[in-house]
Amino acid sequence: MAKGLKAVFGLGVAALGLAMVPSAASANVCVGDCGVLGADGVVTAPPIGGQYRYVTTIGPDGGGDIPGFAVGEATNGSNFTTSAFEAQAGSTLEFYFNYVTSDGSGFSDFGWAALNGGSGSLTLFTARTTPSGDTVPGFGLPGLAPGVVLDPASTPIIPGAPVWSPLQGSSGLCFSTGCGYTGWIKSTYTIEEAGVYTLQFGAANAVDTIYDSGLAFAGLVIDGDPIDPTPGIPEPATWAMLIAGFGMVGFVARRRRSDMAVKAA
Known part of the structure; x- marks a missing residue:
């Protein structure tokens, strides 16, 4: 279970990382x-x-x-x-x-x-x-x-x-x-x-x-x-990756709380 949670958490972090690094194709x-x-x-x-x-x-x-x-x-x-x-x-x-x-x-x-x-x-x-x-x-x-x-x-x-x-x-x-x-x-x-x-x-x-x-x-x-989007404001695709990344991290947090509640019971 712990390994599974780490894997999911890793995906969330990876999504965040991708969101924060612009692609080479978008470089000025x-x-x-x-x-x-x-x-x-x-x-x-x-x-x-x-x-x-x-x-x-x-x-x-x-x-x-x-x-x-x-x-x-x-x-x-x-x-x-x-x-x-x-x-x-x-x-x-x-x-x-x-x-x-x-x-x-x-x-x-x-x-x-x-x-x-x-x-x-x-x-x-x-x-x-x-x-x-x-x-x-x-x-x-x-x-x-x-x-x-x-x-x-x-x-x-x-x-x-x-x-x-x-x-x-x-x-x-x-x-x-x-x-x-x-x-x-x-x-x-x-x-x-x-x-x-x-x-x-x-x-x-x-x-x-x-x-x-x-x-x-x-x-x-x-x-x-x-x-050339307004400097300092993420492009729509970047926002989507950010939301996906934060959503994944939120899912992991909820899952951990659920598992802990089951064990406590």
């Missing part, structure tokens, strides 16, 4: 400086959920390069890639982004998003420091992919020295005109080809490696289903 990948935040400085909580992810230009050389597109003046940066997800032809991809920069004229940092998979890599949008006009698409960079819709459609910088902790030593600083942030912008794209994809976000310094910039992003969904 970060190169350089990535993180998770709620409302902080000029970056408010995103329209969907209370948290967002971000990448900054505080990263290795080439870390913020756009896949398949060489930017001669790009120096260091970071990028974040989501776990893989399936999409059908006609699937709707949505997310929000907010470009933040402390660098101005002559040192035009940039941020971007790319959809990788299917027939290759597609740059969905680029955002770049500019003294006036829209930051998207970034000058000298790929434009909006055909079919991408931004809301709002205009993307001028909200000027000023941006206070945002991910910029670290550059937070609250501004070099020349063009510093600031865009505020949250919604991007919607209809996928043309069925396949398995990843979504990638990056930010890169230009010309030098000082006066940093960053890209915040949130609300990543495909046909309404989350691609």
Whole structure:
């Protein structure tokens, strides 16, 4: 009997252990400086959920390069890639982004998003420091992919020295005109080809490696289903394993009490 109880208890512990270790297939990948935040400085909580992810230009050389597109003046940066997800032809991809920069004229940092998979890599949008006009698409960079819709459609910088902790030593600083942030912008794209994809976000310094910039992003969904669940909240499958694990442990406890009562009688 004791061995049987230990075996059942072991199953419960194993279920708990599996629940707490994410599968390799669900792993995200970060190169350089990535993180998770709620409302902080000029970056408010995103329209969907209370948290967002971000990448900054505080990263290795080439870390913020756009896949398949060489930017001669790009120096260091970071990028974040989501776990893989399936999409059908006609699937709707949505997310929000907010470009933040402390660098101005002559040192035009940039941020971007790319959809990788299917027939290759597609740059969905680029955002770049500019003294006036829209930051998207970034000058000298790929434009909006055909079919991408931004809301709002205009993307001028909200000027000023941006206070945002991910910029670290550059937070609250501004070099020349063009510093600031865009505020949250919604991007919607209809996928043309069925396949398995990843979504990638990056930010890169230009010309030098000082006066940093960053890209915040949130609300990543495909046909309404989350691609990157809210950080810190278990996915539905994980909740199911947790419940199963705790249920098994509860069963063992009840069984032990029952056995003890029988013996006492």
